[in-house]
Amino acid sequence: MFSNIKKGLLATTMLASATLVAQSASAEDMVALLLPENVNSRWEQQDAAAFVERMAEIAPEVQVEVFNANNDTATQQRQAEQALTQGADVLVVIPIDGDSSAIIADTAAEEGVPTIAYDRMINSENTLVWIQADMFATGAAQAQHVVDNTKAGDTLVLLRGSPTDPNAGVIADGQMSVLQPLFDSGERVFGYANWTPGWDPAIARRSMDQALTQLSNNVQGVVSSNDGNAGAAIAAMEEQGMAGTVPVSGLDCTVQAQQLMLLGLQTQCGWRPLHEMGYAAAEVVVRMLNDQSYDDLATETVQNGVGADVAFVPIDAYSAVGAEGVAYVIENDPSITKDMVCQGQAASTDFCQ
Incomplete structure (x- = not known):
């Protein structure tokens, strides 16, 4: 897929x-x-x-x-x-x-x-x-990752992309192809979803803050449509002491996203x-x-x-997960080097030693 x-x-x-x-x-x-x-x-x-x-x-x-x-x-x-x-x-x-x-x-x-x-x-x-x-498959992979790292009855938040971006809707459809049957059966609980005009991380942050407030922090997974949204969700959860305990998907595998993955804060990105x-x-x-x-x-x-x-x-794609996924992206993306990723807090991770 x-x-x-x-x-x-x-x-x-x-x-x-x-x-x-x-x-x-x-x-x-x-x-x-x-x-x-x-x-x-x-x-x-x-x-x-x-x-x-x-x-x-x-x-x-x-x-x-x-x-x-x-x-x-x-x-x-x-x-x-x-x-x-x-x-x-x-x-x-x-x-x-x-x-x-x-x-x-x-x-x-x-x-x-x-x-x-x-x-x-x-x-x-x-x-x-x-x-x-294949952006439908991209969204499906994001959702499947979060499903694979949560359990029955867990509540999920969906941070979707820009409503004017045709890809955002296709990604969301791919996500829901995995999630809707689970929501219908009660295997997973639909907690909150919102779109992110302009893919603006500031808007995604407000959405995540709203989700945490409405759900009283009862969130076990975040299906985020790109890395900007993922970073915003992580920042919101850090304030609640939740970051690193909740799987968070993404897309693009930016340098920042790969650093967050090495730190265990973001857990997946589509590359x-x-x-x-x-x-x-x-x-x-x-x-x-x-x-x-x-x-x-x-x-x-x-x-x-x-x-x-x-x-x-x-154009084919890859679902990067954890340090192994980071290694794959660095090996195959000529615009990103290990030195670029191994900066700041990420420098102290095992991957960067």
Whole structure:
């Protein structure tokens, strides 16, 4: 359901084609990468960095422009318009809102410019490609981890993602595929759930504080949809002397999350090879610029929220648990080193000695 990454498969495919495409793209070509926000450091430090790096390797003559909308949908739309005005030949968009961002893909299509939905789906008939892992399986793995580390009758809290992020709903559906039967049978008790607009950890913290108050601290598991929410839940539980006694899931395996895992405070995180996602986006972009097929990368077809068929580039993923999971992520994520993780309190853990 949530398998270990097939290391090197995508990278090998892209390397094999790089020689073919590097000489073809024109110096007049330009591609725009539209980031959603800077609350989560991954967008600039991992996804954008990987995309820019691979573009420089396989099509160094192509101009790459990176925009960040800082969680404002109107800003993201203006940035897309700016990119098109500047002559963008391809848009790679991580939408803030999967519905309202349809105008970006639609406007681009009117100018003959293709749109790639990166990480989050864009609900437009003009979305050509989607690059992402199986987020339903991601949510299911989060929930299963918490279930496996709680017992019959235990009360669970669900800290969901941003309601405007299409992935958040899919993650939640994956979680509930595991949890709903247990809630129905009484094997686990549904204690509290709330969404987190903009994936803002401050909002997640308020939600967790409310959950603890409403439940009189009777919480035995937290199904958190990402690492920001997980950190917020842990901070709230620390004030109640509960941190480290409650399993907490996450997503992205940030450096902070891995430190919390080594300290036994966060117990799981879903990891995706963000560098491979960035590389895949670059490869698809260059294929588009050169009117070449990318069927070997987009091996599946999915339907988005408006029923349009979208070519899907699947990225595999890994459910990291404890120190073993941290070791796996460090080994496979080029953006994270052991020295980065072994800082602060984490430095004193057995893993870092």
